[in-house]
Amino acid sequence: QWMMLDWKPRRSDMLIDPFGIGKIVQDGLVFRQNFSIRSYEIGADKTASIETLMNHLQETALNHVKTAGLLGDGFGSTPEMCKKNLIWVVTRMQVVVDRYPTWGDVVQVDTWVSATGKNGMRRDWLVRDAKTGEILTRASSVWVMMNKLTRKLSKIPEEVRGEIEPYFVNSDPVVDEDNRKLLKLDDTAEYIRTGLSPRWSDLDVNQHVNNVKYIGWILESAPQPILESHELHSMTLEYRRECGRNSVLQSLTDVSGADIGKIADGGFVECKHLLRLNDGAEIVRGRTEWRPKPANNFDVLNQVPSQST
Amino acid sequence: QWMMLDWKPRRSDMLIDPFGIGKIVQDGLVFRQNFSIRSYEIGADKTASIETLMNHLQETALNHVKTAGLLGDGFGSTPEMCKKNLIWVVTRMQVVVDRYPTWGDVVQVDTWVSATGKNGMRRDWLVRDAKTGEILTRASSVWVMMNKLTRKLSKIPEEVRGEIEPYFVNSDPVVDEDNRKLLKLDDTAEYIRTGLSPRWSDLDVNQHVNNVKYIGWILESAPQPILESHELHSMTLEYRRECGRNSVLQSLTDVSGADIGKIADGGFVECKHLLRLNDGAEIVRGRTEWRPKPANNFDVLNQVPSQST
Numbered sequence: 001q002w003m004m005l006d007w008k009p010r011r012s013d014m015l016i017d018p019f020g021i022g023k024i025v026q027d028g029l030v031f032r033q034n035f036s037i038r039s040y041e042i043g044a045d046k047t048a049s050i051e052t053l054m055n056h057l058q059e060t061a062l063n064h065v066k067t068a069g070l071l072g073d074g075f076g077s078t079p080e081m082c083k084k085n086l087i088w089v090v091t092r093m094q095v096v097v098d099r100y101p102t103w104g105d106v107v108q109v110d111t112w113v114s115a116t117g118k119n120g121m122r123r124d125w126l127v128r129d130a131k132t133g134e135i136l137t138r139a140s141s142v143w144v145m146m147n148k149l150t151r152k153l154s155k156i157p158e159e160v161r162g163e164i165e166p167y168f169v170n171s172d173p174v175v176d177e178d179n180r181k182l183l184k185l186d187d188t189a190e191y192i193r194t195g196l197s198p199r200w201s202d203l204d205v206n207q208h209v210n211n212v213k214y215i216g217w218i219l220e221s222a223p224q225p226i227l228e229s230h231e232l233h234s235m236t237l238e239y240r241r242e243c244g245r246n247s248v249l250q251s252l253t254d255v256s257g258a259d260i261g262k263i264a265d266g267g268f269v270e271c272k273h274l275l276r277l278n279d280g281a282e283i284v285r286g287r288t289e290w291r292p293k294p295a296n297n298f299d300v301l302n303q304v305p306s307q308s309t
Numbered sequence: 310q311w312m313m314l315d316w317k318p319r320r321s322d323m324l325i326d327p328f329g330i331g332k333i334v335q336d337g338l339v340f341r342q343n344f345s346i347r348s349y350e351i352g353a354d355k356t357a358s359i360e361t362l363m364n365h366l367q368e369t370a371l372n373h374v375k376t377a378g379l380l381g382d383g384f385g386s387t388p389e390m391c392k393k394n395l396i397w398v399v400t401r402m403q404v405v406v407d408r409y410p411t412w413g414d415v416v417q418v419d420t421w422v423s424a425t426g427k428n429g430m431r432r433d434w435l436v437r438d439a440k441t442g443e444i445l446t447r448a449s450s451v452w453v454m455m456n457k458l459t460r461k462l463s464k465i466p467e468e469v470r471g472e473i474e475p476y477f478v479n480s481d482p483v484v485d486e487d488n489r490k491l492l493k494l495d496d497t498a499e500y501i502r503t504g505l506s507p508r509w510s511d512l513d514v515n516q517h518v519n520n521v522k523y524i525g526w527i528l529e530s531a532p533q534p535i536l537e538s539h540e541l542h543s544m545t546l547e548y549r550r551e552c553g554r555n556s557v558l559q560s561l562t563d564v565s566g567a568d569i570g571k572i573a574d575g576g577f578v579e580c581k582h583l584l585r586l587n588d589g590a591e592i593v594r595g596r597t598e599w600r601p602k603p604a605n606n607f608d609v610l611n612q613v614p615s616q617s618t
């Protein structure tokens with residue numbers, strides 16, 4: 001799970017990309033970093049995978065904090081959060097992908113944070129084609145504080161609020177909030193994949209399973225015909241509980257309003273998802289929307305791939 | 310599986326990093342590219358995983374070809390290879406890792422090719438810490454030609470030899486060839502993991518399973534105590550057969566000369582590996598050597614991670 005993140009301004013000369021990893025723009029409130037899409041970040045469709053995109057979001061969030069001058073305890077907390085054993089955990093993530101970049105494309109990721117509700121922080125991302133400025137992806141996430149020892153959620157203490165509020169941007173989310181309730185799936189789900197468990201290499205430095213890995217697990221139960229004929233257009237995830245290093249998970253998917261046998265004929269498809277432990281405890285609920293793949297990526301199986309541009 | 314790769318010089322002004330991805334050095338025969346290690350490329354030990362390193366090797370091999378001016382049919386072949394339906398496939402890979410980089414480190418990867426045997430091509434890589442020049446990783450691989458339609462190995466036709474020979478460097482491998490025979494494991498292997506199969510996102514643009522994925526599968530059967538207390542020091546892989554998109558694999562590991570219960574006490578450990586299909590057909594044989602993790606990475610579980618530098 002993503003652990004988030006403390007930051008603090010240091011000196012104005014930090015604003016000129018001291019690490020070569022990105023820079024603060026717009027009055028120090030927005031962090032910007034470019035990524036060149038690498039060959040191993042693309043899949044059978046020759047486009048970057050959703051996991052790749054999510055990795056870039058994670059990297060900019062961490063570099064935002066790092067560049068602002070204080071990475072705290074590594075994946076960390078503000079000084080006041082450290083004193084109180086508080087960490088950030090993500091509770092909700094919404095992503096809308098308009099176009100997936102391909103090998104050699106350069107994407108520009110902007111990220112910033114805002115207040116949300118009484119005890120939450122929102123982090124938004126806007127991903128553009130660095131050459132044309134075209135918006136490729138928008139993402140919005142909600143974070144709350146958790147006590148590292150009791151693993152219980154916490155209000156934002158006043159001392160912490162004082163530290164972080166100066167960095168809040170006053171803006172609407174880049175993705176309209178999807179308020180439809182995410183339904184709980186059960187054993188009647190159409191597609192169930194069992195026996196999923198973290199590999200050593202899936203653990204982050206806090207020995208937690210990385211947020212991005214959850215997405216891979218969710219897609220493990222998405223039916224192959226959808227993966228082949230459609231691409232993920234949007235995703236809403238609700239994180240409900242941590243997954244430990246020894247957890248064994250089940251991935252459940254229900255396809256709504258589509259005949260899976262005719263899926264390749266086109267049209268949007270919506271899926272519901274659940275990641276749960278074997279004992280039924282819910283880890284992540286989700287909803288995904290899929291749209292037919294663009295014609296030029298389609299049927300790549302039977303054609304010689306053309307030169308990437 | 311890696312598909313390799315045709316290249317051709319274009320113009321001398323191509324030598325100054327036209328794509329921002331790397332450049333040709335040393336008389337046009339060596340390709341060099343820097344990588345900044347990203348947060349999502351490190352694991353629980355705070356160091357880059359072996360998969361990350363292998364991804365960087367793949368990326369430089371492809372960019373070597375791309376920068377030289379001809380990427381052919383995407384993951385391709387020289388014009389003469391195209392005429393004859395020939396592609397490159399890897400048959401052998403040796404990797405020695407002296408030190409794993411961490412988040413924020415910049416590594417400099419050099420790669421070049423040479424002749425090997427009558428019908429092979431060798432590709433070597435040398436990975437350095439870009440700041441200090443310290444050698445981090447050496448790797449050497451052997452490639453042969455395969456007919457894309459019959460999937461049979463082929464000699465190098467004279468016309469193709471004429472195209473590629475000008476790019477061969479006359480040098481010894483950067484890794485001494487490990488001539489010890491790789492033994493075949495069977496059902497008596499100590500650790501067996503079954504039911505491994507490619508996900509859609511594991512397929513490359515040729516609908517093949519990426520070479521790097523094989524390494525992940527091999528490590529799936531490596532016992533957890535070794536992964537926790539040791540790090541991969543060296544690896545020899547022999548690729549024997551392709552794995553298709555619908556294959557179901559088994560990963561077998563034997564630990565040599567070590568009591569797994571006392572593994573954390575230290576010392577080198579050697580493992581033998583086999584990836585095979587359910588029907589027994591061999592995909593990859595391998596040998597790995599593991600050394601105790603450096604003290605400062607050890608027991609990261611129980612300490613607050615320190616700030617990365």
